[in-house]
Structure formats: structure tokens, C-alpha cells
Amino acid sequence: MMRRFLMRRSYNKGQWSQARTHANKIIHLPKEKELARSVVIRSYFNEGLFAEVIHCNQKWGFEFEHLSEKAAYKLSLLNPTSQKIFDPRIKKLHASQPAPTHRDAEWDPVDLCDNFIQEKNRLWMRHPHGWTYWDMPEGYSLEKTHDALLILATEVLLRPWEPSTHLDSTVRRKTGERLALAYSGGTDSTAAVFTLPHDTILGYHRRNFESILDHRNAQRVMDHFEQNLGRVIVDIPSNHELIRTFYHKQIGFSTDMACASHLILLADYYGIGAIAFGMPLDNTWLMKGRKFRDFSESQYLKHWGQRFARAGLELVLPIAGLSEAGAMKICESEGILPYMNSCLRGNGMEGCGECWKCFHKNGPLGRPYDIEASEIQTFLNRRPLPTATHALWALKQMGHQSQAPDLQHHMEEDFSWWTCYYPPAKEILPERWKAGIIDKISKHLQDMTRPYIIESVNYFDE
Numbered sequence: 001m002m003r004r005f006l007m008r009r010s011y012n013k014g015q016w017s018q019a020r021t022h023a024n025k026i027i028h029l030p031k032e033k034e035l036a037r038s039v040v041i042r043s044y045f046n047e048g049l050f051a052e053v054i055h056c057n058q059k060w061g062f063e064f065e066h067l068s069e070k071a072a073y074k075l076s077l078l079n080p081t082s083q084k085i086f087d088p089r090i091k092k093l094h095a096s097q098p099a100p101t102h103r104d105a106e107w108d109p110v111d112l113c114d115n116f117i118q119e120k121n122r123l124w125m126r127h128p129h130g131w132t133y134w135d136m137p138e139g140y141s142l143e144k145t146h147d148a149l150l151i152l153a154t155e156v157l158l159r160p161w162e163p164s165t166h167l168d169s170t171v172r173r174k175t176g177e178r179l180a181l182a183y184s185g186g187t188d189s190t191a192a193v194f195t196l197p198h199d200t201i202l203g204y205h206r207r208n209f210e211s212i213l214d215h216r217n218a219q220r221v222m223d224h225f226e227q228n229l230g231r232v233i234v235d236i237p238s239n240h241e242l243i244r245t246f247y248h249k250q251i252g253f254s255t256d257m258a259c260a261s262h263l264i265l266l267a268d269y270y271g272i273g274a275i276a277f278g279m280p281l282d283n284t285w286l287m288k289g290r291k292f293r294d295f296s297e298s299q300y301l302k303h304w305g306q307r308f309a310r311a312g313l314e315l316v317l318p319i320a321g322l323s324e325a326g327a328m329k330i331c332e333s334e335g336i337l338p339y340m341n342s343c344l345r346g347n348g349m350e351g352c353g354e355c356w357k358c359f360h361k362n363g364p365l366g367r368p369y370d371i372e373a374s375e376i377q378t379f380l381n382r383r384p385l386p387t388a389t390h391a392l393w394a395l396k397q398m399g400h401q402s403q404a405p406d407l408q409h410h411m412e413e414d415f416s417w418w419t420c421y422y423p424p425a426k427e428i429l430p431e432r433w434k435a436g437i438i439d440k441i442s443k444h445l446q447d448m449t450r451p452y453i454i455e456s457v458n459y460f461d462e
């Protein structure tokens, strides 16, 4: 019993080799065999020892076929000369996706607009490996959608892999009047809502295939925004997060801008002239939250600013000058917290308590989380530490300094600036929206004071 307890505890803490040592001591006992084998093979998998996974599966009568297939897939990723194979789960997802009636059309890298077709309210886009789609609102018309919007939507979805999307285009769209926000239901984009005009369209992208992501927490805060606060919600189902998987990447957004592809495509339908993103300081003036850079001069901002402008859209980053902690503060003082939860695996009322978001977004709000949970431990032990400044702040805030002994010297630093606003961020706000945004932020957050501590951030000597 003791061994079993120790084995489980090590496994849950992510101590893979220790978990195996305990498992191997009880694996010969008929009563313990099943669980011990499972711990051994899964710990090999989690540790990245994929050949061992395949070996154990063979040795134990192919009891773990699914895990072994996944290991073969991971091995193929590690060996650049081998033929890449798809994760079995992804293969199944690809096969289950719908296709339009005229499915035989080929990807056209020259005329990008040629890749779009509409069937009823469904807008299809052909990409080099198949089709993706959006279910648009009643009355949407592809014909009435400007080519510049189609070209931009293609680029935000395919830029990492398709050089044809890099070319400059002479097609220009006149700007529209309205502002729309790429809204996710999480802390950052919810804070962004409160910095923007009341009639801003909150455009939710609804991943519409089965995955670990649960929409119920997002649904709850959107219902509150719509029903109690009179905000405009536009909710668009799409499967475009699968595009990356054809390039052997995880399900997700092709680029940072892909989360707004629905709003780009709807810009003429709603008269949109600007699209906002809830991108906090952690990803703007801080690179991955751990190293300072001058974001206003970055190639990234210049590139996307120009591309959006061509499509008659201003790029608005209202919370680029405040951190995730600053965003939490805004949400708290706006009274939205009872309706909101950033956890993507929550049940519509609360978080799962075991994911990284539950640790660094929910923990500091006094919500429950398990510091020993495997995902949280994995992230805390990774170096460089993910979302470093915020994680250091959160560890200190919640009294978990001992969880990262090697970073103790950073934890002794003053982090009070982390909930303040970085004034140079005002400069990247388009004139049309600037005063309104700054006014709203200043109601919640103080400006950082000079000399700005953030400008010396570089925790891992990069």
C-alpha cells in the first residue's frame, strides 16, 4: 500500500524516474500489475523516452497501443530525416471534418481570393492541405466582402508556411467606423473590453471540434456581458485552429492575429475599421514575459500594422502597456470576477484547479489550485520559466517562493511595478481610440515611475 502511495505521489509530482522505481517494486504483484505498468509506460512517455514506450507496449502484449502510436509519432518529430506522421488523434480529427460540395477545387497561391467560396452561411477557405470554414451570421455575403479582407485573413492563417501570403498587394479597403475585439473570455481580453467603447463588438472564436477546451466558462461571462451589461457579442464557430496540425504543430492559432480571422472576414458586414487584441505587456514589451524589448520599433508591430491598414483596419493593442496582473486588477475593480474564469477546462462555474492558467490566473485571485498538480509542476520546473515575470510575481504573491529555489534572488526584487501601466505603450495606440483607452485604464492603474524597472528585465541572461 505504501509503495502504491509513493508511486502515485511521485507520478503526480512529475517525478517520472522515481515513480518508475516505486512501480517496478510492485509490478510483479497481480493486484498492482495493471496500475504499475500504466505508471511505468506513461512516465516513460512524459519523460520523452519514446522508444521505451514502444518497447514496453510490445513486451506487455500491446496493451498500450494508443500510447505507443503517440510515441511513434513523437519519435518521428525528433528525427528530422524520418517521414513525419500524424498524431493518431489528429488523423481522426482531419478525417471527421466537413468539406464543401465543390471540394475538388485546388489551393490557388496566386489569386488568394479564389480560395474562398460560400455555401449558405458557411464560408469556406481552401488551404494547401484541405478546407477550413466559418459559420457566419444571417445575411453574410462573400461577394460583399472586400478582397483586401480575404487576403489578410489568408495571411493570418497561413503566413508561417505559405510564402505566397508574404507578397505585398495593391488591393486597398477603405476603413470602417466600428471597433471589434478578438474576445476569448479570459482575463486579458476581458480587461481589454473595459478599456474600449461600449459599442465595441466582442467577437468570440468558437473552436467547433472536440478537444480539451471547454467553452462553458467563456459562455458564462459572454452571457453576462450581453444580458446584463448590454454589450454586443458575435460568436463564430470555426475549425481553422486545425490548419497548424497539417504542418505537424499543435491545435491552435496559426499566428497571434489568427484569433481575429472571423472579425477580419466580417469587417464589411459590421462596418469594422479597427480590431483590438487583448495582448498584455507579457507579450509586447516583454518577450515571453522574461526579457525587455522595444516593442514600438519591432518588425512584428510594423508588419501587422501595415497589413491591417491595407485592409482598412487599425490594429489596436489597448492593454499592451499592462501586465496580466494589471488585467486581473481591472477585472476585479470592474466587478466582473464572479462571472469570469480563465481556465479553459472549467465547468462554467469554476476552474479545474490543475492547469497553468488556474495557477497563475486564478491562484492570485484566491481561487483554489493544486500546486502539486502535474501540469503546474512541469511549468514551474521549466527553464526559462514560462510567462516569467508574472509567474515570479504569482509565486511571491501566494507564498510559494520555495517552489523555484534557483530563482530566489529574483523573488526578492520589488514587483509592485507589475500592476502599473507602462506609459510608452500609449504611443502605439491609434489616435482615433487613444484618449478613450488611456482615460479608462488610468481609472484602474497607476503609471509606472521612472526609471522603469521593466526596461532592465532579463531573468535568464538572454
Ligand SMILES: [Zn+2]
Binding pocket: 343, 344, 345, 346, 351, 352, 353, 354, 355, 356, 357, 358
Ligand atoms: Zn484550470
